Amino acid sequence: MKINDKSGVINYVADSERYNTMTYNRCGKSGVLLPAISLGLWHNFGFVDNQNNAREILRTAFDLGITHFDLANNYGPPYGSAEENFGMLYKKDFKPYRDELFIASKAGYDMWPGPYGNLGSRKYIMASIDQSLKRMGLDYVDIFYHHRPDPDTPLEETMVALADIVRQGKALYVGISNYQPKETAEAAALLKELRVPFVLHQARYSIFDRWVEDGLLNTLENNGVGCIAFSPLAQGMLTNKYVNGIPEDSRAAKNLTYLDREQVENNLHKIKNLAAVAEKRGQKLSQMAIAWLLNRPAITSVLVGASSAKQLIENVKALDNLVFSEEEKKIINANS
Ligand SMILES: NC(=O)c1ccc[n+]([C@@H]2O[C@H](COP(=O)([O-])OP(=O)(O)OC[C@H]3O[C@@H](n4cnc5c(N)ncnc54)[C@H](OP(=O)(O)O)[C@@H]3O)[C@@H](O)[C@H]2O)c1
Numbered sequence: 001m002k003i004n005d006k007s008g009v010i011n012y013v014a015d016s017e018r019y020n021t022m023t024y025n026r027c028g029k030s031g032v033l034l035p036a037i038s039l040g041l042w043h044n045f046g047f048v049d050n051q052n053n054a055r056e057i058l059r060t061a062f063d064l065g066i067t068h069f070d071l072a073n074n075y076g077p078p079y080g081s082a083e084e085n086f087g088m089l090y091k092k093d094f095k096p097y098r099d100e101l102f103i104a105s106k107a108g109y110d111m112w113p114g115p116y117g118n119l120g121s122r123k124y125i126m127a128s129i130d131q132s133l134k135r136m137g138l139d140y141v142d143i144f145y146h147h148r149p150d151p152d153t154p155l156e157e158t159m160v161a162l163a164d165i166v167r168q169g170k171a172l173y174v175g176i177s178n179y180q181p182k183e184t185a186e187a188a189a190l191l192k193e194l195r196v197p198f199v200l201h202q203a204r205y206s207i208f209d210r211w212v213e214d215g216l217l218n219t220l221e222n223n224g225v226g227c228i229a230f231s232p233l234a235q236g237m238l239t240n241k242y243v244n245g246i247p248e249d250s251r252a253a254k255n256l257t258y259l260d261r262e263q264v265e266n267n268l269h270k271i272k273n274l275a276a277v278a279e280k281r282g283q284k285l286s287q288m289a290i291a292w293l294l295n296r297p298a299i300t301s302v303l304v305g306a307s308s309a310k311q312l313i314e315n316v317k318a319l320d321n322l323v324f325s326e327e328e329k330k331i332i333n334a335n336s
Helices: 051-063 081-100 122-136 155-167 181-193 216-222 261-280 285-294 309-320 326-334
Strands: 024-026 033-035 037-040 068-070 102-107 141-146 171-177 198-204 226-230 299-304
Touching (some): 037 051, 037 309, 102 122, 141 155, 155 171, 155 181, 285 299
Parallel strands (some): 068 102, 102 141, 141 171
16 A cells, blocks of 8 residues: 555545435434444455555445444454554544544454453453554544453453443443354343443344344344444355456455355355346345345344445445345345
8 A cells, every 4th residue: 555645636525415315223222323334444444455445435435424434453454554544544534524423443353462462351452442543543433342252251351341441431332243142141231230332233144144143133132232234245245246256356366365265166056046136126136135134123234345436336225125025035045
């Protein structure tokens, strides 16, 4: 990424129509509304990526009414670089819009060497939020998550750390990610006792991965917590991208990611069947995959990734058709 490359970049003024088409859903029983589609910065925003492309994706997102940007301490690569790039672009383009944005960060995965840069200790979490705020040039994040459960740290230690982050004014709300139903209920009880606004669980959920239907969504509903679905496109498999083979610039062709050629090849027959249903609905597969998630009452927002502004524009058009016939649901279930 060329940090000082200003070619082709003009001052950004957000589209005045940006709130006219996006839908905003309530996060569980909280006061927070989130866009039906949110943007994640896991890939495509690191130092290895093109800054102008990253900037165009962020500007396009906000122009489409996407107010929620999702980051984590270790997004990049290298770790921390997505937050640093986001901070630089925030300063250039989004600073006047701070109160219109809902920005997330997280700690829980491997971040720095030694015993204090991973998992769920108070020591790690308190240091990590300070690092994230510094990298992004923010006074606070809107939501701070524990990124994954840590079986060896008492849950109370982790939840009290999250609560203290809120009390210190470094986050407005808290969330958890990748927690199973039982741990989620325990976390909800602790956070309720601590009177800390626990508003979101971030969970992997797509037509290809429906584990949340086995208890998690009910637990969230019982506790008034929203669910934001990550990897809704199964990292690109649930798009038209792989229907005719694996493009060289795709995630599956790069070895930086968790998606590989074998996974795509193993799912190809399902991808083709689903793409055929989408086509009959007048949608791209990506649009149908997002619409299918938004059709579920427990879902507050669908958290997509995008390697181009064009993909994001295509994905947001999912909102044009959220209704499914029984026949369509049957075929989708058979290809889940
Ligand atoms: N909490 C957690 O543990 C966790 C874990 C994973 C992700 N997340 C969050 O969720 C966000 C989304 O995850 P994800 O990136 O895996 O989501 P995804 O939406 O399933 O996959 C995004 C990828 O799909 C491809 N794509 C998107 N739209 C497309 C379109 N219209 N046509 C063709 N290809 C398209 C692009 O890949 P190409 O690069 O191939 O173009 C894009 O980078 C992350 O950024 C992160 O914020 C959280």
